[in-house]
Amino acid sequence: MPNFNIAVLDGDGIGPEVIAEAIKVLDVVADKFGHTFAYTKAPVGAVAIDQTGDPLPEYTLSLCKKSDALLFGAIGHPRFDNDPSAKVRPEQGLLRLRKELGLFANLRPVASYDELADLSPLRPERMKGVDMLIVRELTGGIYFGEKGRKDNGNTAFDTCTYTRMEIERIVKMGFVEARARRGKLTLVDKANVMESSRLWREITRELAQENEDVELNFMFVDNAAMQLILNPAQFDVIVTSNMFGDILSDASSVLAGSLGLLPSSSIGSTVGMFEPIHGSWPEGAGQDRANPVAAILSAAMMLDHLELREEASAIRGAVNKVLGQGVGTEDLRPTTKVGTREFGDRIAAAL
Ligand code: IPM
Ligand code: MN
Numbered sequence: 607m608p609n610f611n612i613a614v615l616d617g618d619g620i621g622p623e624v625i626a627e628a629i630k631v632l633d634v635v636a637d638k639f640g641h642t643f644a645y646t647k648a649p650v651g652a653v654a655i656d657q658t659g660d661p662l663p664e665y666t667l668s669l670c671k672k673s674d675a676l677l678f679g680a681i682g683h684p685r686f687d688n689d690p691s692a693k694v695r696p697e698q699g700l701l702r703l704r705k706e707l708g709l710f711a712n713l714r715p716v717a718s719y720d721e722l723a724d725l726s727p728l729r730p731e732r733m734k735g736v737d738m739l740i741v742r743e744l745t746g747g748i749y750f751g752e753k754g755r756k757d758n759g760n761t762a763f764d765t766c767t768y769t770r771m772e773i774e775r776i777v778k779m780g781f782v783e784a785r786a787r788r789g790k791l792t793l794v795d796k797a798n799v800m801e802s803s804r805l806w807r808e809i810t811r812e813l814a815q816e817n818e819d820v821e822l823n824f825m826f827v828d829n830a831a832m833q834l835i836l837n838p839a840q841f842d843v844i845v846t847s848n849m850f851g852d853i854l855s856d857a858s859s860v861l862a863g864s865l866g867l868l869p870s871s872s873i874g875s876t877v878g879m880f881e882p883i884h885g886s887w888p889e890g891a892g893q894d895r896a897n898p899v900a901a902i903l904s905a906a907m908m909l910d911h912l913e914l915r916e917e918a919s920a921i922r923g924a925v926n927k928v929l930g931q932g933v934g935t936e937d938l939r940p941t942t943k944v945g946t947r948e949f950g951d952r953i954a955a956a957l
Contacts, residue, residue, distance in 0.1 A: 610644070611673045612675050613645075615647075615677070615679065617679040617680050618653055618682055619888040619890070619891045625677060626950070627898030627902060630950045631902050631957070633954075634957045635920065635921065638957065639916070648669045650662055650678070651680075651683075651699050651886075652696040661702075662700075667703070667706055670707060673877055675880065682696050682697065683886065703879070705750065707874065707879065709874045709878070710746070710776060710874045711779050711874060712740075712741070712871070714858075714870045715869070718734070718862055719863075719867070722929070723863075725863025726863045733861065737839075738838065738843070738858065739783055741780045741844065741851075742848065743772065743848050746767070746848060747767070747802070747848035748847075751766055752767070766802050766849070767802065768847070770809060777809060777813055781817040784842060785819065791842070792843070793807065793825070793846070794845070794854065795826065806847065831854065864938055865937075868883045868884070869900050873911065878908065880905065883900060894946045896935065896946050897949070898950050898953075903921070906922055906925075923956075
């Protein structure tokens with residue numbers, strides 16, 4: 607009987623509640639398909655700072671390194687957001703985790719649900735057929751480049767550096783994902799201004815020669831922001847750098863109508879991390895109001911990554927079924943409004 611060790615990093619705010627529902631659903635999958643999932647919890651983020659002073663304690667990191675996958679809730683607390691100069695911040699835990707585990711690719715799928723078309727800020731006809739995947743580089747670029755101050759603190763700099771190796775591995779992943787979907791890849795960059803973007807284009811053109819079955823196009827990031835609003839259905843797979851991917855994936859995440867629906871995976875060479883893209887929503891914590899679907903679909907992405915594909919699609923089927931019945935948390939403006947736990951119960955029962 608296959609056995610998987612899963613590190614569970616609930617994090618802050620609503621993190622623990624939504625992850626509890628993901629585990630509820632995973633337990634049903636385990637039963638049905640004859641697997642054992644062993645969960646071990648560890649602190650990360652503001653919770654970890656309170657307990658240990660460190661947003662990513664050594665214990666948490668070493669647990670992650672020896673696990674088969676990580677389920678991650680959310681991090682962040684307003685007490686830090688209001689003080690951007692705080693020396694220790696919850697986000698540092700997440701950034702270090704990505705770097706230490708070599709999670710160089712962040713995959714964020716965005717699809718429209720017909721039942722929820724009214725929730726989108728765009729007119730329903732613009733949302734027809736939206737089904738895209740953003741592949742964001744996650745461990746390089748301006749997030750991790752040289753940064754600092756000079757001139758007695760009066761000049762500040764952040765540098766965007768990319769190596770051939772870093773670009774090649776993420777663009778290759780973009781081609782692979784595109785091939786498995788509708789065969790279209792868009793490189794988003796700022797090659798009219800930035801030298802690092804020109805290197806991305808050069809390497810992508812080279813790789814295109816070994817991937818002629820994938821239709822490739824290039825788009826400047828400012829235009830891409832516009833196109834995501836005007837005609838999001840044109841995109842299949844977008845591949846882009848760390849910062850551009852951060853911004854564009856947040857922009858596209860609201861298209862579907864609720865942040866509470868969208869999962870993500872962060873993968874690289876070893877263990878993968880799976881997390882809802884929403885934040886920690888501290889005001890909603892402990893109130894049984896948060897939408898657990900993003901966490902549950904993140905668990906499905908985890909199963910896909912562990913090559914349990916049938917299990918993953920069973921979860922997606924159960925989510926679609928319950929959404930189709932008009933059941934949901936308040937963010938979905940459903941006909942039958944339920945709390946976090948009941949939403950999880952219904953999805954588990956639909957399996
Ligand atoms: C995300 C978040 C993080 C990022 C923050 C919390 C550091 O916005 O996962 O997109 O910017 O990468
Ligand atoms: Mn972000």
